[in-house]
Amino acid sequence: MSFEITHITSAHTRTDVRIFVKMCKSLVDNGYRVNLLVCDGLGDSTNHGVKILDCFAPKNRYMRIFIAPFFVLLKAILLKSHVFHLHDPELLFVGLALRFCGKKVVFDSHEDFPEQILTKHYLNIHTRKLLSFLARIFEKNICKLLSGVVSATPYINSKFNKFGINCVNINNYPLSKEFEIDSNDRRNSSEICYIGDISSIRGSEIIIKSTLLTKNKVKLILCGHFHDSKNMELCKSLDGWNNVIYLGVVERKKVHEILSSSVAGLVTFLPTQNHINSQPNKLFEYMACGLPVICSNFPLWKDIVELENCGLCVNPLIEKEIAFAIDKIIEDSQLAKQMGENGKRAILNRYNWSVELVKLLDFYNYLMQADV
Numbered sequence: 304m305s306f307e308i309t310h311i312t313s314a315h316t317r318t319d320v321r322i323f324v325k326m327c328k329s330l331v332d333n334g335y336r337v338n339l340l341v342c343d344g345l346g347d348s349t350n351h352g353v354k355i356l357d358c359f360a361p362k363n364r365y366m367r368i369f370i371a372p373f374f375v376l377l378k379a380i381l382l383k384s385h386v387f388h389l390h391d392p393e394l395l396f397v398g399l400a401l402r403f404c405g406k407k408v409v410f411d412s413h414e415d416f417p418e419q420i421l422t423k424h425y426l427n428i429h430t431r432k433l434l435s436f437l438a439r440i441f442e443k444n445i446c447k448l449l450s451g452v453v454s455a456t457p458y459i460n461s462k463f464n465k466f467g468i469n470c471v472n473i474n475n476y477p478l479s480k481e482f483e484i485d486s487n488d489r490r491n492s493s494e495i496c497y498i499g500d501i502s503s504i505r506g507s508e509i510i511i512k513s514t515l516l517t518k519n520k521v522k523l524i525l526c527g528h529f530h531d532s533k534n535m536e537l538c539k540s541l542d543g544w545n546n547v548i549y550l551g552v553v554e555r556k557k558v559h560e561i562l563s564s565s566v567a568g569l570v571t572f573l574p575t576q577n578h579i580n581s582q583p584n585k586l587f588e589y590m591a592c593g594l595p596v597i598c599s600n601f602p603l604w605k606d607i608v609e610l611e612n613c614g615l616c617v618n619p620l621i622e623k624e625i626a627f628a629i630d631k632i633i634e635d636s637q638l639a640k641q642m643g644e645n646g647k648r649a650i651l652n653r654y655n656w657s658v659e660l661v662k663l664l665d666f667y668n669y670l671m672q673a674d675v
Contacts, residue, residue, distance in 0.1 A: 306671060307336040309384040313371040314391045317341045317348075317355050320584070321413070321455070321475050322390055327353045329660050340378055342371045368393045376400055385671050388453070392416045392438070395445045407450040407670050412459050413475075416442055418577040422504055443468075450675045451666065458580035458603070469675060471666045475584050479655040481555075482562070482591035494522045495597075495629055496565040498558060499585050502530035504578075506571040506599075506619050507538055514546040516626035519633045523569075524561050525549045562592045566639060567632045570598045571619040579603070587654050589614075590646030595639050597628045607654075613646030 308330055315322055323339060330337045331352040339353050344360025359374035361367035376397045379387060388409045389398050398408040417439040421431050443466050446452050451469040454460035460472035501507050507529075514523050525547050529535040538544060550557070562568070568589030572578040579601045586604065589596045596614030598604050608614045615631065617624040632639045 305334050305336050306386075306667070307338070307382075307384040308386050308388060308667065309338040309340060309379065309382055310388045310390065311340040311375055311379060311394060311397065312390040313342040313358075313361070313367055313375060313394055315341075317343060317345065317350075319390075323350075323353065325475075325478065325656050325660075326388075326663065327351075329656070329663075333660075333664060338382060338384060340375055342367065342375065372397045380404060386450070386667055392442065395442065398449050399445055402448055402450070407675065409451050409453055409666075409670070410446055410449055411453040411455070411473075412463070413455045415459055415462065415577055415580065418575075418580075422575050422577055424504075450670050453663070453666070456580065456582045471662055473659045473663050473666075474582060474654070475587075476654045476656050476659055477584070477587050477591045477650060479591055479650055479657070482559070482588065482650075492564055492566045493519055493633055494524055494565045495567045495569060496524040496526070496561050497569040498526045498553075498561065498588075499570075499583075500530060501525065501527045501534070501538075503534055503537075504573050504575060506569075506573055507534060508541060509573075509619065509622055510569055510571055510625060511538055511541050511543040511547060513622040513625035513629065514543045516622055517633075518630050521546060521629060521633070523547045524565060526551070526553050526558065526561060528552050559592075562589070562594055565594060567614075567629060568594045568596050569625075570596060571617065571625060572599050573619055574599065574601065587650060590654070591650040593643035593647040595632050595642040596646065597625065597632070607649075611645050611649040613642050613649060 310322055310327055312322055317323060317339060327337050327339055328351050337353045339355045340358055341355060342359045342361055343357060346357050348355045356378055358378050359371045361371045372394055379401060386407045386409060387401050388411060390411045395410060398410055401408050417435045420435040420438055423431060446468050452463045454463060454470055454472050455475050457472055460470055463470040497510060514521050523546055570583050570585050586596055586598055590613050596608060598608055598614060598616055599619040600616040605616045608616055615628040617628050
């Protein structure tokens with residue numbers, strides 16, 4: 304009998320890269336029966352052998368956090384899966400209820416949830432600090448009652464290990480085969496790209512302003528969803544917006560086209576605690592397609608980029624540093640080519656999903672055999 308794993312998310316899409324593309328599809332390919340519970344209102348379906356079950360369609364953040372978990376629990380409790388794998392902090396109560404029903408439950412900590420609350424600038428500073436403090440207590444005590452925790456970064460993993468929680472680090476490294484890109488389109492290119500969620504805290508205004516300071520005329524290909532309309536209006540009001548080609552949210556095929564024609568990929572997040580200790584997926588995706596990276600000079604990021612010699616690290620708060628890095632890559636094509644090749648080699652040898660999948664399968668096997 305094959306084992307059945309159910310992944311659950313109330314906040315992510317049914318085609319989320321970490322949850323569906325990497326975890327669910329890989330599990331099916333390795334002989335597991337897989338369910339994916341989502342909350343998007345698109346109905347039930349089957350994709351790549353993954354049985355997708357739609358639980359609820361929340362209309363706003365309040366409904367997603369406080370109402371959707373009840374609908375998720377009602378559907379999950381009817382399943383006879385060997386392991387339930389949760390992907391959102393608001394589902395921890397669902398995990399607790401499933402544990403009381405004798406189920407084995409794993410929480411996947413994509414980000415440091417308590418630290419992330421401190422970046423929610425729509426809340427005043429005192430409210431943020433209080434909620435972060437309460438979230439830390441809440442997360443710690445509930446996760447101690449679960450079967451285990453999967454962490455997306457070494458920093459998050461060390462946090463749960465200090466709590467004495469059974470935890471494994473499954474890094475969000477890319478599927479190396481997905482980024483087999485012909486880089487010939489980069490010849491004589493002056494296009495740089497940023498692909499991902501767009502917000503002030505991810506450096507949106509600063510990278511746009513930096514295009515005004517380069518010696519070379521550059522175009523910034525900007526892809527992704529603006530977190531709020533105010534940030535979008537501000538970005539569009541900047542003089543540097545004339546150097547931007549904004550494409551919005553694009554399909555993976557289009558992402559490949561952009562990565563194949565750009566000369567560098569930007570990931571210059573601002574220095575919040577949550578960013579400093581993160582491992583942004585885009586950093587590794589840029590590397591995987593042989594694209595030199597220009598990234599924030601956080602110690603963890605520098606350790607990777609400088610060790611592999613696959614890009615340039617800059618102070619994300621200083622526009623001139625970003626502009627200088629862009630010019631250096633554009634003007635030194637041999638350096639750019641070597642950095643791109645180094646990054647791609649590092650992905651093939653070390654930072655790829657196949658390595659992480661082995662750890663995930665071993666963790667599931669341990670959970671199914673152990674009394675946890």
